Amino acid sequence: MRIGLLTGGGDCPGLNAAIRAVVKRGTSDLGCSIVGFNNGWRGVIDGDARPLTRDDVSGILVHGGTMLGTARCHPHKVDGGMEAVRDTFDNEKLDAFICIGGDGTLKAAGKVSKELGVPVIGIPKTIDNDVVGTDAAIGFDTAVSVATEAIDRLHSTAESHNRVMVVELMGRHSGWIAVTAGIAGGADIIIAPEEPFDIGQIVKRIKHRHRYKDFSIVAVAEGAVPAEGTKWKGGETLDAKGNPIAGSIGTEVTKAIEEATGFTSRLTTLGYVQRGGIPTAADRLLGTRMGFSAIDGIVAGETHKFTALQGEKIVLEPFETMMGKTKWVPEQLLHAARSL
Template structure:
């Protein structure tokens, strides 16, 4: 078999582990030829292909990002995009695609599979961990590790200067990073999209804490929003496309806390540092396991499905399981965050 592979959407640690696993497993166990496409679905549209051998992927396991490059491109949204994908598929004499990406990229994969009758297997990756159907996606563990370390480091500065430290973390629609890293790092207040906040209640909690502690750490997901009807005079933190404006909610929460409490309050926006750099052991392992499962599924004739971690096992889920849905942080985790 001759299989195409691509990475789409935002980069994250662990992508190279998945690419490596597909290439090495495909060649050694199934005798497959693997063709990589640069820059996601855009590379498929443009026919920008490169053959991948075991030598090509040697040593990439420890590297962050993706050796193939990536782009936010969805063929069904590009004029002539679907036709171009089919032309590339035929020209390269492919038997299927393995697509590594988040919600948008995998949704596009599902549309390609159905519209063109082309075999497609997906591998979920996103530091936001919001893909429905899988317990974890590639990149999440590394992002949480980076965010937790940042919160750990902020503790000493906050305590030394008697300050409130606000740290804004990625998470446009769900608060997985903020809640997980916030709990692991001992943040005193955690703000996630799942629970709109009241800034006055937050200020009250901080004032109460400062009766016995002279500092506080506030972890804020970039998609956090004030509760409807709450006393909030900040500007909108959502852009015209309906997405959070990076740095906006963190800055406004910082100013609001300082105004309401009188305590010196400072902001740290981690931004892209959360999805860059060396992948953790957990993300290397997850990427490898999902890559192996994806090429095995393709050879077995599966299609229109993605690999998913459920419990201790990698299974296959239909694209319909995750398409158009968001995996929210469960109430049990939110309750734990509140209680701490």
């Protein structure tokens, strides 16, 4: 079989582990030829392809990012995009695609599979961990580890200077990083998109805490929003399309806390640091297992599906499981964040 391989959406640690697994398993054990497309679906549309061999993927396991490059491009949103994908599929004499990406890239993969009748298997990767149907996506563990270490480091400067330290973490629509890293790092207040916040209650909690501790750590997801009807005087935190403006909610929350409490407050916005650098062992392992499952699924004829970690097993789920949905942080974790 001749299989096209691409990575789309934002980069994250663990992508190279999945690429490596697909290539090594496919070429050595299954007799497949792997064709890599540069820069995601944009590369497929443009026919920007190259063969991938074991030698090409040697040593990439420990590297962050993706050796294939990536782009935020969805064929069904590009004029003539779907037709170009079909042409590339035929011209390269492909039998199937393996697409590694987040919710947007996987939704595009599902449309390519259904509308063009092209066999596709997806592999979920996103530090936001918001793909429905899988317990974890590639990149999430590394992002949480980086965020937790940052919170750990902020504790010392917060305590030394008697400050409120606000750290803004990625999470446009769900608060997986803020909640899990906040709990793991011992943040005193955690603000996630799943629960619109009341700045008055946050100020009240910080004042109460400072009766016996002179510092506080606040973890806030970039997609957090104030609750309707609360006394929020902050500036605009969403762009014209309704997407969070990076750094804005952290800035506004920091200003509001300092103005209401009189406590010196400082903001740290981690931004792209969370999805860069060396992948953790967990992300290397997850990427490898999902890569193996994807190529095995293609050979077995199980397509129009994506790999999913469910418990201890990697299974194949239909694209319909995740399309048009968001995996929210469960109430159990939100309750822990509130209680701690």
